[in-house]
Amino acid sequence: MADVARTAGVSVGTVSHVLNHPDRVREATRLRVLGAIDQLGFVRNSNASFLAAGENRTIGLIVIDIGNSLFVDIARGAQHRVGHETMSLLLANSDNDDALQDRHLDFFNSARLAGVLLAPMRDPHLALDRARRLGTAVVVLNYRSQHDDHCSVLIDNEEAGYLAGRHLIELGRRRLAFVGGRDELQPVHDRRTGVRRAVAESPGTTLVELATENLEAPDGDQAGEQIADQPAATRPDGVIAVTDLLGMAIIQAIGRHGLSVPGDVAVMGCDYNSNAWGGTIPLTSVRMRGQDMGRAGVDLLLEELSAGDDHEHRDVVLRPSLVARESTVGRSGT
Amino acid sequence: MADVARTAGVSVGTVSHVLNHPDRVREATRLRVLGAIDQLGFVRNSNASFLAAGENRTIGLIVIDIGNSLFVDIARGAQHRVGHETMSLLLANSDNDDALQDRHLDFFNSARLAGVLLAPMRDPHLALDRARRLGTAVVVLNYRSQHDDHCSVLIDNEEAGYLAGRHLIELGRRRLAFVGGRDELQPVHDRRTGVRRAVAESPGTTLVELATENLEAPDGDQAGEQIADQPAATRPDGVIAVTDLLGMAIIQAIGRHGLSVPGDVAVMGCDYNSNAWGGTIPLTSVRMRGQDMGRAGVDLLLEELSAGDDHEHRDVVLRPSLVARESTVGRSGT
DNA sequence: GGTGGATGTTGAAGCGCTTCAAAGGCGCAC
DNA sequence: GTGCGCCTTTGAAGCGCTTCAACATCCACC
CATH class of the missing domain: 3.40.50.2300 (Response regulator)
Incomplete structure (x- = not known):
């Protein structure tokens, strides 16, 4: 990024602004910076970016088994909904393995994702506690839990x-x-x-x-x-x-x-x-209706993310059709 | 992390060592730090970790269509192989969409992953150039490319x-x-x-x-x-x-x-x-033999990662069976 | 008791970025 | 000519971690 700044003849602050707040930068400067980025093949390091900004624009989806068409549909639906935002969707497959599911969740936790969609195999209460303490919103998919400290999307x-x-x-x-x-x-x-x-x-x-x-x-x-x-x-x-x-x-x-x-x-x-x-x-x-489930999950997550503290957890129940x-x-x- | 250090009565450097080089820390200290981590529910921020360490222990897998059982098998095989290392596997589904595939690749690039397994839809030559310049190893799956500047796993x-x-x-x-x-x-x-x-x-x-x-x-x-x-x-x-x-x-x-x-x-x-x-x-x-393909892909990637500059790209060709x-x-x- | 080396621990520098206060530049009204 | 406010740009601080040189501690051995 320093290289880009030097090439474009501006400060690093300006380069950052071009990337994050283009409206604060004069058109001519913006183009010059963009040119330098292109010329140097610069790709911003999202680790540094997330670290500095303190917020992550990525959603994780953990499914039980990627070989099951329900979860494939969920992934498709979620991807679709996320696609329109400036967000990304990461997929993790538990493969019917409890330990693997937990590892995925830990991984997402440590990456400080914006939110996680979790289709759990058992009641994920404890795991969720941890995620929440780190500020990660979690929406539970396809699992009727005893606890109501999270949003869920269920099929009836x-x-x-x-x-x-x-x-x-x-x-x-x-x-x-x-x-x-x-x-x-x-x-x-x-x-x-x-x-x-x-x-x-x-x-x-x-x-x-x-x-x-x-x-x-x-x-x-x-x-x-x-x-x-x-x-x-x-x-x-x-x-x-x-x-x-x-x-x-x-x-x-x-x-x-x-x-x-x-x-x-x-x-x-x-x-x-x-x-x-x-x-x-x-x-x-x-x-x-897996696709609807994925979509609804993303919607709930975005809702929770934007609502902040006064968010009320709720369940969305989808009706199946014959x-x-x-x-x-x-x-x-x- | 500073909290953990304070609670355990050590410096942050020591906490970091407990996490990354446990052998350099005295047993008693290690346990004290571990205790503090547990007590505080500390989860290390992988963004900061990767940034500081300059190396990422994550592999990304981009498949064409998660609804296709070949790719499901590939994902399973890759997950399986990665599972034994201290690495993670991230899945991204292109869903038969060129643009989406590129976005996934960009995302993985900017996260500076250790490596990417890519099952591309077209010749990914240009995209790969970029990844390589950033130091990301890429192995191409299930695509016979004109170029030989990468490892591939193919099925005959x-x-x-x-x-x-x-x-x-x-x-x-x-x-x-x-x-x-x-x-x-x-x-x-x-x-x-x-x-x-x-x-x-x-x-x-x-x-x-x-x-x-x-x-x-x-x-x-x-x-x-x-x-x-x-x-x-x-x-x-x-x-x-x-x-x-x-x-x-x-x-x-x-x-x-x-x-x-x-x-x-x-x-x-x-x-x-x-x-x-x-x-x-x-x-x-x-x-x-999708599972073998996923496994072979991970193996090639690990090989490339550990070999460094003197790595020779090669292709693995799997024989199908009736x-x-x-x-x-x-x-x-x- | 003193010395050397192994073993543990520390703290500061720095990873690549964002952001914020501050400064610079400019046009406009008076 | 002056002062004010707005639009741009700057540079430094800091995000949370790793690492490295430096320092502290301990023990064995002469």
């Missing part, structure tokens, strides 16, 4: 389950099955609750819950076998899988038994993963 | 095409078809070349090339129709789609026409995307 998973249940019931299905395991995961638990509510509301419908060990394809396969093995009279005619992957595996297992989807059994998933596009029978699912396709409504669509 | 796409061709020929297929468009994309071009070589090597085999406009599902659907419409005598009996998505769409289209896969037509993809898992007929594909599944070999497997 209970509603997702409810929508799924209603959908099948409205299609005339009466013997529903919910397939999903690991109830300690919030989304699984909430979706299950929603399905129960839909069934409870509709006299004449029944619900069977099949608990799987995990949420991988083999679990769905197994569940599908179980369903297909039952006599037609008691066999579920509408199946809600807690994830799309599970749903697709169920369809395959059922298909192997000569049953038709959705003729004999309507099957639907949840999450609207891109995986679901490839199947022979397009899977009905509930779209989780995407009906062949696996429940057949070829015709809608 | 020509080999991928060749492997695919050989696979079908060895299965007894004689009338091959290659489906893929946008030949200006390096991977598409190279895979096509590889398939041609495999066919040229095998007397008695023929190759039809179907150019699609894009690489989306509808393109595959159209190509599948074209293939299925031909009389059995001239119809291709082995199809290589340049991507998995294309391959799955082709299978569906062919299936609609009552032809069997792989009985009448063997179909395979390329890329080994997770999308391929969901299909009713598991797709044979060529695995692109994953045979039902869409070519039928139920039995292998």
Whole structure:
């Protein structure tokens, strides 16, 4: 920067002003400085800049698993929203690893970012305390926490389950099955609750819950076998899988038994993963609106940053929406 | 940091030593300082740290599209490799946007990162010049550049095409078809070349090339129709789609026409995307080894960083491997 | 008891920038 | 001609840390 100043024949203060407050500098000087910057290939050192200015224009996003399309969507949405500001978005992938998540958070903390969007794996209460003490705003994504000392963006998973249940019931299905395991995961638990509510509301419908060990394809396969093995009279005619992957595996297992989807059994998933596009029978699912989530997260963060001390934490709850396709409504669509 | 020093009753220099050269500090002092750090919740400001030390322990990774499983794998591999060092990995998603890619690169440049892994969309020659002048090492991923002033990690796409061709020929297929468009994309071009070589090597085999406009599902659907419409005598009996998505769409289209896969037509993809898992007929594909790519990239970068001036740029070329599944070999497997 | 070397600790200089008080330059009104 | 206020520019202080030369301490050994 001193070089630039010398080349342009001004002081370093002026160079800094050209970069940060161009309006305070005379047009001619500004151009001269810009010329020198260009000529010398100068790139301002943001470490020094942030240190001196005491404020950082960067937002960090920590996601649980970058292989999960929900988080990809969140990243896209956040990037998009940030793009219009003079800010940057940094991505960090926890890769389902608690320790790694904490390391990312520490790293962002020590970089004194303006704010962090965190999609945590467990209640991040303690970690957040630390960030806040350093003046970093944190917005929690996709996690319903016990504490209300931060803003959150949530998806109403209970509603997702409810929508799924209603959908099948409205299609005339009466013997529903919910397939999903690991109830300690919030989304699984909430979706299950929603399905129960839909069934409870509709006299004449029944619900069977099949608990799987995990949420991988083999679990769905197994569940599908179980369903297909039952006599037609008691066999579920509408199946809600807690994830799309599970749903697709169920369809395959059922298909192997000569049953038709959705003729004999309507099957639907949840999450609207891109995986679901490839199947022979397009899977009905509930779209989780990840992009909106990313956008809303950035908005909350910017709001918190500009509000200062009189900021009131709040939650934004996004409503999922149902995407009906062949696996429940057949070829015709809608 | 001054607070910590005061609390622990030492000088700031000592606190710094505890953090950076613990061996130079007496055990008792170290513990006292650590205690103070803990008590005060001190987190060192990495901006100041990097500025003073003049070196940054962070690596940036810029990928074209975080929704593409190849890049997800690259990120995982890189993260994994970096994880064991006292380094951090920052992710930036270009989202298929040239301007965004440049902005990410500028950002990393101004942060004076130790190094950058770049999966570029076009020849990044100019951008790299700038980074290098600032002392940032750059390794290019997944792009065969005209220039040799940097290290690269490449996947041999020509080999991928060749492997695919050989696979079908060895299965007894004689009338091959290659489906893929946008030949200006390096991977598409190279895979096509590889398939041609495999066919040229095998007397008695023929190759039809179907150019699609894009690489989306509808393109595959159209190509599948074209293939299925031909009389059995001239119809291709082995199809290589340049991507998995294309391959799955082709299978569906062919299936609609009552032809069997792989009985009448063997179909395979390329890329080994997770999308391929969901299909009713598991797709044979060529695995692109993204994780290895990420790992190799980090290794090259570390090598370059430690070698200093006498570093010789070099390329690492990864060999893809074929994953045979039902869409070519039928139920039995292998 | 004195000496030398190893081991610990200190404090100030400096990393590259921003910012602020202060000074310089200029035009305008009186 | 003088004084005032505005627009520009300057230069030094300081952001929070690392590092290095210098200094303090300790111990072994003669």
